[in-house]
Amino acid sequence: MIDLHYCATPNGMKVALMLEETGLAHRIIPYDIFEGDQLRPGFGRINPNRKLPAIVDHDPGAGESPLPVFESGAILQYLGEKTGQFLAPAGPLRSRTIQWLTWQVAALGPMGGQASHFLRYAPAGQDYAVERYTREYDRLLAVLENRLAESPYLAGEEYTIADMAVWPGQASAFVMGRQGSERPATRRWYEAIAARPAVQRATARADLKAPDKYLGRHQKLSEAEWSNMFGDAMHAAVRGD
Numbered sequence: 001m002i003d004l005h006y007c008a009t010p011n012g013m014k015v016a017l018m019l020e021e022t023g024l025a026h027r028i029i030p031y032d033i034f035e036g037d038q039l040r041p042g043f044g045r046i047n048p049n050r051k052l053p054a055i056v057d058h059d060p061g062a063g064e065s066p067l068p069v070f071e072s073g074a075i076l077q078y079l080g081e082k083t084g085q086f087l088a089p090a091g092p093l094r095s096r097t098i099q100w101l102t103w104q105v106a107a108l109g110p111m112g113g114q115a116s117h118f119l120r121y122a123p124a125g126q127d128y129a130v131e132r133y134t135r136e137y138d139r140l141l142a143v144l145e146n147r148l149a150e151s152p153y154l155a156g157e158e159y160t161i162a163d164m165a166v167w168p169g170q171a172s173a174f175v176m177g178r179q180g181s182e183r184p185a186t187r188r189w190y191e192a193i194a195a196r197p198a199v200q201r202a203t204a205r206a207d208l209k210a211p212d213k214y215l216g217r218h219q220k221l222s223e224a225e226w227s228n229m230f231g232d233a234m235h236a237a238v239r240g241d
């Protein structure tokens with residue numbers, strides 16, 4: 001049994017897709033990050049970085065204690081190795097999978113996250129930051145488009161954990177609206193993955209759906225919500241106060 005500590009954002013959906021594809025037995029443990037569920041006592045032992053997603057594998061191998069795994073890329077790699085699915089055991093396909101997975105978690109994800117932060121959460125007047133992160137994010141979307149124009153999937157002919165890492169973030173109108181119809185290869189890839197039965201099952205699940213408050217174009221957070229995600233409450237939890 002795997003516990004998926006889950007918040008309904010693209011990072012959470014990456015892991016939900018993998019669990020649905022592989023059929024691994026799991027249960028969802030929901031977190032509302034606006035309410036500060038990630039600051040709960042004990043969660044720091046599952047994810048010392050106090051972000052979602054994280055998993056606990058209760059059957060990591062004979063004689064092993066339950067294994068917590070944090071960071072969405074590391075979780076996908078762990079589940080790929082556990083099941084032997086969507087991650088080749090060695091060789092060029094595995095290397096390309098890890099390259100594109102790392103690109104998502106180190107570049108596309110963080111730059112998209114910062115663009116989203118300055119567009120949606122920051123007070124007005126942050127022109128330099130908005131320009132810096134949205135331009136870099138658009139550049140990365142062009143890298144994605146170039147790759148998908150030459151290859152059906154990110155690592156090559158096969159759907160892998162690299163595609164699972166990138167796909168959920170491409171679903172939002174915010175992202176698809178950027179360079180919109182100028183990204184035909186991304187759209188072709190997006191729709192091919194959306195048609196997979198496991199993806200249809202995951203995106204239809206009520207327990208995985210994002211509440212409206214996570215989807216707004218401009219967010220006005222309360223002081224407590226700000227503190228839980230970006231401010232004193234989060235910093236205090238990491239310091240162990």
Ligand SMILES: N[C@@H](CCC(=O)N[C@@H](CS)C(=O)NCC(=O)O)C(=O)O
Nearest residue numbers: 009011033051052053071072228229
């Ligand atoms: N690099 C991390 C990013 C995780 C992350 O930032 N998660 C967000 C939700 S998508 C979160 O937990 N935010 C809560 C907070 O910032 O307090 C990963 O890929 O797992």
